[in-house]
Amino acid sequence: MRMPAFLPALLLALFASLVLSTRALHAQDISVGDIEPDLQVGMSLAAADEPIDFEAWNELARRAESALAAGRASDSAFETLRRELADWRARFLTAQDTNQSRIRTIQSQLDALGEAPAEGETEPEEVANRRVELNEQLAELRAPIRAAEEAYNRADGIIREIDALIRARQTDALFELGPIPLMPENWAIALGDLGQTWTAIGSEIDKSWSSDIGQAELRRNLPMVLLLLVVGGVLVLRGRAWARDGGNWMRKNSARGGAVFSFLVSVGQIALPLIGLYALTEAIFATGTPGALTTLLLDNLPAWGLVILGLRWLVDRLFSQHDGDRMLPMARSQRREARTYASTLAILLVLRDAIHEFAQIESYDEATVSVLEFPLLVVTALILFRLGQLMITHIKFDSANTERLVRARVVSFLGRIVILVSIVGPVLAATGYGTAASRLIFPTIATLGLLGLIVVLQRFTNDLYRYVMRQSEEEADSLITVLIGFTLALAALPFLALLWGARVADLTELWTQIGEGFAIGDSRISPMDFLVLLLVFVAGYMATRLLQGALKNSILPKTKIDTGGQNAIISGIGYVGIFIAALVAITSAGLDLSSLAIVAGALSVGIGFGLQNIVSNFVSGIILLIERPIAEGDWIEVGGIHGTVKRISVRSTKLETFDRYDVIIPNADFVSGRVANYTRGNSIGRIIIDVGVAYGSDTRKVQDLLLKVARHHDQVLMNPEPAVDFMGFGADSLDFRIRAVLRDIGEGMGVRTEMRHQIVEVFAKEGIEIPYAQRDIWLRNPEALRPQEAPKASEEDAPAREDTGAAPQREPSPGDGTGDVTGDAGGER
Structure with a gap:
């Protein structure tokens, strides 16, 4: 494969970077005094753990307040002063957390002594002396914290005043009327x-x-100057074209990730000419x-x-x-x-x-x-x-x-x-x-x-x-x-x-305010606390999921626990694991939510009324997982809906009907309502098929034929044996009933269909008739069905009536049987 045209650009850029970096290293002579003021401030922060010098702080605060009162310092001076104040404020914020563990220990000791006696009451002298001693220690430990809080508030206030002053100056400068350029x-x-x-x-x-000095320096650095001029000129003139060609080559020759590589190479349209510009400037500097x-x-x-x-x-x-x-x-x-x-x-x-x-x-x-x-x-x-x-x-x-x-x-x-x-x-x-x-x-x-x-x-x-x-x-x-x-x-x-x-x-x-967080009671919550809480909870959640996966795939299948019990165990471990992960996350973040107990108690009442249905379904879901009246895969009927249980969650149960659509049923319906479980424990179930034959049929022969059909089906169990009952004399037929127990009740519909086909075939072969219903209908007022008679025609109309050939109508008599109509409702006789 031919080498792409942009590769020389990369080699040339690397060479230029090497030359420039070598020259820069030789030119450096760093001392402590050359470090930028911002870096010096950062170096001084390393000593932030040392005891706070409040005298130095008070001097700086007085100087800042005087500068604000005068208002004559420049913006850059105020910015420098503000950085120093922000440094002190950060130290004061850190100092507010000192002695916290010791303070909690002494406070717990005081709590163990009980409440202080009320006015007029006394307590044992030993307890009283111990209480006084602990209170003195507590006050001594809290003194630095109080001082740090006061200094923090002072520093924060001065910083806010400086910010307000600088913003006011910026606003005034923005709307200041200056020289008119058209004059x-x-x-x-x-x-x-x-x-x-x-x-x-x-x-x-x-x-x-x-x-003469400049000319001497030019002669001394002439090779370096020429090299940098050549490299810089080539990169400035051809760098963008090489990078563009390289991006096109990457796009055409990369089966995967062509867009990614093309983008990365296209950045060379900036980098290569920029290196060339830097080389040209260094070449001019080298001339002296x-x-x-x-x-x-x-x-x-x-x-x-x-x-x-x-x-x-x-x-x-x-x-x-x-x-x-x-x-x-x-x-x-x-x-x-x-x-x-x-x-x-x-x-x-x-x-x-x-x-x-x-x-x-x-x-x-x-x-x-x-x-x-x-x-x-x-x-x-x-x-x-x-x-x-x-x-x-x-x-x-x-x-x-x-x-x-x-x-x-x-x-x-x-x-x-x-x-x-x-x-x-x-x-x-x-x-x-x-x-x-x-x-x-x-x-x-x-x-x-x-x-x-x-x-x-x-x-x-x-x-x-x-x-x-x-x-x-x-x-x-x-x-x-x-x-x-x-x-x-x-x-x-x-x-x-x-x-x-x-x-x-x-x-x-x-960013500082976000880092400081906000106070809830005696606790201060910062974004870092939330980050720790989130990371710990995610770790606990992942550990729970891993444990559930191990139990589901490796451990529980090797036990004798049924599928429903395994699912219940896995779900229970999931809920318990999430609850424990939440507790550990809150504890790890150091959140003290005891101060929110009263508010949480008040909110729980309102939440209880508003979410009582959800709570009811949640408790019902736990009951379902513990008692396990239904399990995943069961065929159940609830509220007139038949289907297979697909998933039992903490709030609802997912049911798949036989029409292949999902029904979400609240768990409370399973606990408070009536549920029929057709396959709980096993899939054996009984079917019933009703059959009617015409009067005059040999009943014993019919019973033997039906029993033979039931016994020969491969889904029917022989223990218990199927049975055929002569149920009685119906209005239109002699009624029989087949009772058979199937290995899998889920196949019940198919078994019924197949057995009915076989019954029809056997009856047709043996000449046994399956009757249809017959009904005799007697109409009491048949004249209501006839059209009303026309009025008697006049004699002039007689010839015309004779011409029509219509037969004369006669009145029906009650006993002539004209109103008796015999028909069948079931079809052809």
Whole structure:
């Protein structure tokens, strides 16, 4: 097989990474003073178990309160102060759990002494002295906890004040009226600042190239510079194409998991050019020529490249040329347009960030930033407007797919929001609210990118799940993939909050509050407690299921216990195991729910009335499992319904009728009602067949023939023997009855049918008639059935009547028998 064209890119990228990492290791000279302040804070937390220095804490608290009262410190100073306060608060929270085991021991000792005597009462001196001693020890142990609680509340209050102050400043800055970019006087200021920056960059370059030290360093590092330039240039120019070809090759040559491998290789469209950019920046640094402004550009170049490459890769995945990878269906021309707009937006984001970087170093005037940022805002708004139109009109989903239809509605809604933002943003910027416009337009772009990334990652996780589980696309569309997608969306919420102005401190504060949990009585319940409870319960539940499986498959089948008893044992162990797992989980999590006893007692009364039917069925289910009047596989009748017991659960019993449909019957009906069990203990049962013969038949011969038919059937038992009874003289027949006991009463219907066929055949052969019912019907008023006579015609009508040839009618006499009608109701005589 020919080597794929993208393999040289991988080898080249690995080589560049090795060169760059080796250079970075030689350049490092780490000391304790070089560590970031955040890391220093993390290192200081290692000593959190040491006794708390309340003097140092009080000094820090006073300093923080003074800074808040003055309100003149910068936001960065307040953020630093807040981190220190959060560190102290965490230590105070941990200190609240000290001495807890000892406190519980002393409290139990006090409880053993009984309640303190009431006023005017006394107790033995020895007990009184011991009570005083224990109370003193208890107060001494609780003193540090009280101090930690007070300090915790103070720290928490100061932190909240700092957060409120910073939020107020952010709000004021958001709605602050700044320079209007359309004013000509601001243009002059912007041009002057740009000219100074351009002059500074030119002088830096001239100074660097004319420096003897810089030229000497360039000569010394020239081989490294050339190598990095070649590697970086090749990766920047050809890296994306190699990664794209590699993804196509993976898609075509992977029988399974082509989508997964194609996605992983496609990430090289970001990684390979990014490595190339980093190599180019390192090559320029190795020349020793960059100055302050050039260094600023080079330091940010990889990050800016990541924005451009990442956004371009994301749009390629969303609007892929391959149907299998495309998440947002769109026509080819619109896909090309969307990719162009996305690349342009990435460049605009980079230019805006570059303006702010230079403004910070060069101390640009606010008017300069406003003037330089305004064209970017306008162009960005125009592109957003067009993207919103594409999202509304050109992204077409399959209307027959409910999930895709919902996605189409979401995309259309987002498109309208984007159009609204693209209109409002430039208006705000033109009127001087540049900060508000920037914080509206650019976070919108980042939000669209984040949502697109979630869609791409959801598709990748679905493909990965399908590849690992060896399932088709329809089979992999399960609850697991939905939960994975929900988890991705949930994980994106913090990033979404950061995009729209939330501080990292806000998120850490929220996480801290979640970690601290909430208090119930004297106990504090945290998410970690719930996690421990869940893990222990799941472990107990799995252990119960394993024990049930071992009993069902290995142990109980080797005993003499019947199937119903085995099922009862397995079900009972399941209920007991789940109950024990719940108790162990609550105990392991350290939850003290005794304070909820009164509330639980009050709720139990209401629950008892509202759920009395469920409780009744639950108790009835336990009775069924213990007494076992019915078991799985029994043929029973309850409430007029016949069927086979399929499953007995704690609330109801599942019955399968002979028509093959399921009936769910509450267990209380089995305990309080009448139940017929046809196969309890064994499957033997009796059938009865009634037979009638015509009068005049030889009754003894009929009895012998019927007995012979019953004895010759293979399902009929000979012990007890079948019997034929002459039941009596019926209205139309001589009545006989066959009584036979079958080996399997479940075959009763088939046995009855077969025996009736044989009876008909034997009677026909022996000339015995099976009669049918005959009835004589006498009508008392037969004239009521005849039509009324016409009035006597006149003489003029006589000839006409004679012409008709109709016979004259006569009145019936009571005794002439005209009203006697003989017929049979049973058929032909």
